[in-house]
Amino acid sequence: MRILVAHASRYGATEAIAERIAERLREAGHEAEARPVEEVGDTAGYGAFVIGSAVYFGKWLAEAARFVRRHRAELADGRPVWLFSTGPLETPETVAAEAEEGQDVLADAAPEEIPEFTEFLRARGHRVFFGALDPDALDLRDRLVRALPAGRPLLPEGDFRVWPDIDDWAAGIARELARA
Numbered sequence: 435m436r437i438l439v440a441h442a443s444r445y446g447a448t449e450a451i452a453e454r455i456a457e458r459l460r461e462a463g464h465e466a467e468a469r470p471v472e473e474v475g476d477t478a479g480y481g482a483f484v485i486g487s488a489v490y491f492g493k494w495l496a497e498a499a500r501f502v503r504r505h506r507a508e509l510a511d512g513r514p515v516w517l518f519s520t521g522p523l524e525t526p527e528t529v530a531a532e533a534e535e536g537q538d539v540l541a542d543a544a545p546e547e548i549p550e551f552t553e554f555l556r557a558r559g560h561r562v563f564f565g566a567l568d569p570d571a572l573d574l575r576d577r578l579v580r581a582l583p584a585g586r587p588l589l590p591e592g593d594f595r596v597w598p599d600i601d602d603w604a605a606g607i608a609r610e611l612a613r614a
């Protein structure tokens with residue numbers, strides 16, 4: 435089955451996750467390609483979709499939300515769809531500490547479009563992955579946000595992506611598609 439992993443990424447962290455998911459799906463015997471949402475034309479040739487975006491200010495990037503809305507009829511026609519979001523800049527240790535205080539960092543980080551998109555696409559799942567931030571790569575606007583007193587503690591430098599979690603999620607999709 436040909437699978438499209440469509441993604442929106444401002445600085446490349448989400449793009450690398452999408453590439454990894456596509457690679458794992460290929461290893462599992464599927465035909466899979468990762469493409470930026472802007473480069474996706476016709477969706478007719480695909481049997482399943484994985485769609486992901488980086489999260490900024492609690493939302494998917496505009497081009498990702500536009501992609502879903504523009505293609506909503508085709509994406510909701512019964513072919514399997516999974517969604518993912520890349521965002522929180524935290525280590526598993528800080529997440530565990532916050533969990534002890536009753537906070538679910540990954541659930542809280544789900545961007546605002548997800549309930550709506552999950553419902554109308556009848557998505558089989560949505561997963562939040564930890565992100566990455568390289569201060570030297572940020573554009574001026576994002577640098578200014580990070581320089582605000584509230585910005586820096588929320589936006590620490592580092593690569594927090596947990597590749598085994600991404601691999602496991604992709605393996606689960608491959609298994610589900612193999613059963614279909």
Ligand SMILES: Cc1cc2nc3c(=O)[nH]c(=O)nc-3n(C[C@H](O)[C@H](O)[C@H](O)COP(=O)(O)O)c2cc1C
Nearest residue numbers: 443444445446447448488490491492521522565566
């Ligand atoms: C200005 C700014 C705002 C951000 N807002 C959020 C947010 O609201 N929620 C979140 O989980 N992550 C947020 N992040 C973290 C990014 O989602 C994270 O760095 C992600 O890995 C970026 O992916 P990309 O390189 O594919 O664009 C923000 C980062 C920046 C620089």
